[in-house]
């Protein structure tokens with residue numbers, strides 16, 4: 297595979313941009329090598345600067361659930377942009393978009409749009425603290441909630457891949473009120489609540505963990521969090537930046553039947569444009585300015601082009617059969633990959649929920665960050681490079697999800713399985 301152009305661009309980029317990238321996960325740090333520079337994508341395919349065609353399972357880390365350059369999304373961008381790209385004033389599109397989110401997500405009665413997932417989670421924390429009048433917060437080891445200071449403690453995703461569980465530059469005072477316990481560990485949560493009664497403003501959790509690789513919640517885990525927070529007068533925040541609109545239109549909360557107090561959204565909600573959102577009951581959202589005392593604002597929040605794309609996305613995803621089809625594709629990929637590993641006698645596990653999955657090289661179950669970290673990550677790195685050479689682009693890190701889109705055809709999945717078999721033969 298010729299990667300001359302990508303290598304040239306990466307050399308230039310590293311002189312101009314830290315590490316050559318505008319977000320660390322893109323730099324291939326945990327698998328090594330030169331990241332591919334892409335210039336075009338359509339449906340399930342993505343093309344790099346050297347003209348190599350790959351089947352894309354990164355899908356912009358989730359947003360491209362309809363596939364790249366979907367016609368409904370492209371016409372939404374064009375029609376909106378012609379009328380101006382930002383007004384800094386209310387628009388009808390924001391009202392329509394809010395209606396779609398409120399109708400889709402069971403626990404959201406009122407929603408505020410922001411410009412990224414990070415903005416959604418940091419605002420949700422501020423809201424929980426404002427509403428409860430408490431300072432402490434709780435998160436889980438390997439839970440990634442964007443790069444807010446208070447949340448960069450034992451964070452997963454690229455922070456984990458880089459071995460910087462705690463970022464430099466975070467004022468210790470911002471992180472000192474962040475309590476941390478392993479994912480799927482209800483006893484740990486109970487203990488922290490017992491040690492800090494009526495002091496914890498909220499638990500923030502990915503209801504399906506996606507940033508230590510995909511790790512589903514154990515049976516009863518989310519219900520337990522809901523019961524513990526309710527009893528203590530604390531709030532439960534579901535960070536559905538990945539799981540929202542991914543596993544069902546109503547997100548993970550609609551699948552597991554657990555209602556959080558606040559939900560954070562991002563990624564799919566903007567369909568590839570910068571959108572995040574946080575929402576909850578009218579009572580809790582009444583705390584947000586200008587209705588209430590918690591200040592939060594954004595010059596480009598609810599941007600008309602981004603809202604138009606969000607509306608197009610949610611309308612497409614609301615069509616019948618979409619999530620059944622996504623789950624069918626996810627299951628076919630899981631089955632094929634699992635068979636390929638078995639055939640090659642390589643110990644591996646595929647964790648999957650719907651169209652989200654992660655391949656771990658281990659014979660043991662992966663249920664939290666410890667078990668995810670204990671897998672054979674060198675083998676993952678070698679597998680990654682080998683399957684890229686076969687024309688398949690999975691996430692360049694063990695601690696990320698593969699995203700299957702509606703545009704992935706049965707043929708793409710069959711090709712992926714063949715590519716995996718060839719890649720395994722080289723390990």
Ligand SMILES: *Cc1c(COP(=O)(O)O)cnc(C)c1O
Pocket residue numbers: 412413414415417440441442443502506507535536537538562563572
């Ligand atoms: C990606 C992600 C975020 C941060 O979203 P950005 O748009 O990258 O700021 C927050 N939470 C989760 C679960 C994520 O996967």
